Amino acid sequence: MKRKIWFTFIIMAIMPTLLISYVMLQYVQTATIDSKMESLCRTSRMMEHRLTDYSNALRSDLQKKTKLSLVMQLIHESAEDTESLDLQERTQLRMRLLDDISFPVISGAIIDIKGNVLISTIPSEEGMNLRKTELYNEMISGRESYLGIVTINETSDILDYAVPIKAEDGKTIGILKQTLKMDPLQEYLDTLDINDNDYSFLIKKNGMLVFQYNKANSGMLYQDYRNKNTLDQLIKEFRSGQLKSESGEVNFEKEGDKYVGSYKTVDKLGCIAVASVKRDTVYSDIHKSKEIMVAIGLVVALLAISGGYYTSLVLTRPLKQISSCTKKMTDGDLTIRCSCSGNGEFQELCSGINSLADNLQKSERELRLSSRIDSLTHLPNRSAIYEVLDTLLYKNPNQALLMLDLDGYSDINENLGYEIGERVLMEVSDVLRLLPQHICYPSRLIGDTFLIFITNWTSAKYPEQIAERIIKEIEGIRFIDEIHIDISISIGIEYTNVEKIDKKKLIKHSSLAMQKSKTLGTNSYFIYNPYLQREM
Incomplete structure (x- = not known):
C-alpha cells in the first residue's frame, strides 16, 4: 500500500509540469511539421499533375496511329483469317510504327483482340501471344491506355505504352503498342520546381525506382530505402490494391538518414509520386528545445520504469496464462x-x-x-465417394454401384470447345444432384465418368429405375447457350452380393458393365454378370 501511495504522489506532483511542457513543445513541433508537410504535399501533387499530362500526350499521339488505314486493314484481316497485305505494305506499316511521335520510339507492334502479335518492328515478336501479359489484360478490361516500365538489369530505361484500336462502334478490336525511351519522361519531371533540400522520386508497384530528382541512382529498387517503415508498407498496399488513400504521409530511411514526406498516386502510370525531406531538416528550427525534450524524456523514462515495475506486478499472472494458451494454439x-x-x-x-x-x-x-469436392461440378470427388463406400458398403442388404460415362463427349470438346464441354458436365451433375438423398450418392471420378452408390432402397429393381431416370434426363439436354449438342450416356450396374468383395472390384465390375452397355447402343444400361469378364 505504501508503494502505491508513493507512486500516486509522484505522478500527481510532476504530471502538471510535464503536461504543460509537452503541450508547448508539441505545438511548436506541430506547426513546423505542418508547414513543411504542406510544402511536400504540393510537390507530390505537382508531380502527379505533370505525369498525368505526360500520359495524356502519349495517348493522344498513339491514337492518331490507330486510325491508319493499313492498321485497320491488318486488324480486319486477322478477324477474318485472311491476308491481303503484301510485303511492301507490311514494310511500310512497320516504318509507320517507328515514326517518332512527341517522344522517341524504339519499337512498335499491332496486336489483335486474341492477343496475337500481327506485326512488329522486331520480327521475332511476330506470332507471339500476349494473352497472359499485364498489357493485354489491362487493355481488354476497357482501359484507355497502358504504361509499363520495362526492367532491364535492375534498371528502368524504357517504357511500354499501348492504346486500344477501336472500330467505328467504339468496340476494342486490337491494341497498338509502342516502346519509348525513358529520357523524355525524366526530362519532363526535371522541369519541376523542387526545393534543393527535398528528395523526390517516382516509384512503380514492383518497387522499381522510375525517377529521382537528382538522378543519382535512377533504377534502384525500393528495398534500398526500406527499413520496416511506412514506405515499405505503402508499396505493399499499392501493389495489392489495398491502398486506403490516394495521398498521405510517408516515413522511411535511406543510408541511415530518416525521411518524412508526402505521396500521391498517379493512376495513369500506375506509380506513386513521393516528395520527402530529411527529418533533421524538419526539426532544424526547434533544436533549442532538445534539452527540454531530453529532460522531459528522462523524467518520463523514470516514470515509465517505475510505473512499469508496478504494472508488471499486476499484469504478469494473466499474461502468463494467455501466453501459455496461445503457445498451445500455435503448436x-x-x-x-x-x-x-x-x-x-x-x-x-x-x-x-x-x-x-x-x-x-x-x-x-x-x-x-473442399478437398473432397470436385471444383467444376461441385459433386463429391473420388476420395469422397471412396470414404462413403468405406463407411456404408455392406451395411444394408440392398446396395449397387452405377458407373456412368458420356458418349460423344470428346467430340463436343473437339468441335465445340472445352468451355461447352465443361457446361455439359455441369448439366449432368445437376441431374445427378437431384437424385434421392441418403439413397443415392453421386460423384465424379474423372473426366466424363461418374459413379453413383445406391443403398437401402425398397422398390424392386430400383437401380434400373435410377438408370432409366438418368438416361431420360440426359436425353433432355440438347442445347447449351443455344448451341445444339448431341450427347448420350452409357451406364453399368453392379449389385453387391453375399461374397462382400472389396470396393475396387465392385467399381471394376460396374466399369465392365458400362463398357458392355456401349456396345448395345446409346442411352443404354447393362447389369454385370460373372460371364461378362470373360467376354471383355
Whole structure:
C-alpha cells in the first residue's frame, strides 16, 4: 500500500509540469511539421499533375496511329483469317510504327483482340501471344491506355505504352503498342520546381525506382530505402490494391538518414509520386528545445520504469496464462481456450483470442471439406465417394454401384470447345444432384465418368429405375447457350452380393458393365454378370 501511495504522489506532483511542457513543445513541433508537410504535399501533387499530362500526350499521339488505314486493314484481316497485305505494305506499316511521335520510339507492334502479335518492328515478336501479359489484360478490361516500365538489369530505361484500336462502334478490336525511351519522361519531371533540400522520386508497384530528382541512382529498387517503415508498407498496399488513400504521409530511411514526406498516386502510370525531406531538416528550427525534450524524456523514462515495475506486478499472472494458451494454439492445439480471472481488458483479449481460434477451426474444417469436392461440378470427388463406400458398403442388404460415362463427349470438346464441354458436365451433375438423398450418392471420378452408390432402397429393381431416370434426363439436354449438342450416356450396374468383395472390384465390375452397355447402343444400361469378364 505504501508503494502505491508513493507512486500516486509522484505522478500527481510532476504530471502538471510535464503536461504543460509537452503541450508547448508539441505545438511548436506541430506547426513546423505542418508547414513543411504542406510544402511536400504540393510537390507530390505537382508531380502527379505533370505525369498525368505526360500520359495524356502519349495517348493522344498513339491514337492518331490507330486510325491508319493499313492498321485497320491488318486488324480486319486477322478477324477474318485472311491476308491481303503484301510485303511492301507490311514494310511500310512497320516504318509507320517507328515514326517518332512527341517522344522517341524504339519499337512498335499491332496486336489483335486474341492477343496475337500481327506485326512488329522486331520480327521475332511476330506470332507471339500476349494473352497472359499485364498489357493485354489491362487493355481488354476497357482501359484507355497502358504504361509499363520495362526492367532491364535492375534498371528502368524504357517504357511500354499501348492504346486500344477501336472500330467505328467504339468496340476494342486490337491494341497498338509502342516502346519509348525513358529520357523524355525524366526530362519532363526535371522541369519541376523542387526545393534543393527535398528528395523526390517516382516509384512503380514492383518497387522499381522510375525517377529521382537528382538522378543519382535512377533504377534502384525500393528495398534500398526500406527499413520496416511506412514506405515499405505503402508499396505493399499499392501493389495489392489495398491502398486506403490516394495521398498521405510517408516515413522511411535511406543510408541511415530518416525521411518524412508526402505521396500521391498517379493512376495513369500506375506509380506513386513521393516528395520527402530529411527529418533533421524538419526539426532544424526547434533544436533549442532538445534539452527540454531530453529532460522531459528522462523524467518520463523514470516514470515509465517505475510505473512499469508496478504494472508488471499486476499484469504478469494473466499474461502468463494467455501466453501459455496461445503457445498451445500455435503448436496446433486449436481446442484450447484462454481464460483468466478478473474483468476488463484481459477478458476482452481472451475473448478475442478464443474467437480467432474458433474461426481457425472453422476454416480448417472448410478446407478439409473442399478437398473432397470436385471444383467444376461441385459433386463429391473420388476420395469422397471412396470414404462413403468405406463407411456404408455392406451395411444394408440392398446396395449397387452405377458407373456412368458420356458418349460423344470428346467430340463436343473437339468441335465445340472445352468451355461447352465443361457446361455439359455441369448439366449432368445437376441431374445427378437431384437424385434421392441418403439413397443415392453421386460423384465424379474423372473426366466424363461418374459413379453413383445406391443403398437401402425398397422398390424392386430400383437401380434400373435410377438408370432409366438418368438416361431420360440426359436425353433432355440438347442445347447449351443455344448451341445444339448431341450427347448420350452409357451406364453399368453392379449389385453387391453375399461374397462382400472389396470396393475396387465392385467399381471394376460396374466399369465392365458400362463398357458392355456401349456396345448395345446409346442411352443404354447393362447389369454385370460373372460371364461378362470373360467376354471383355
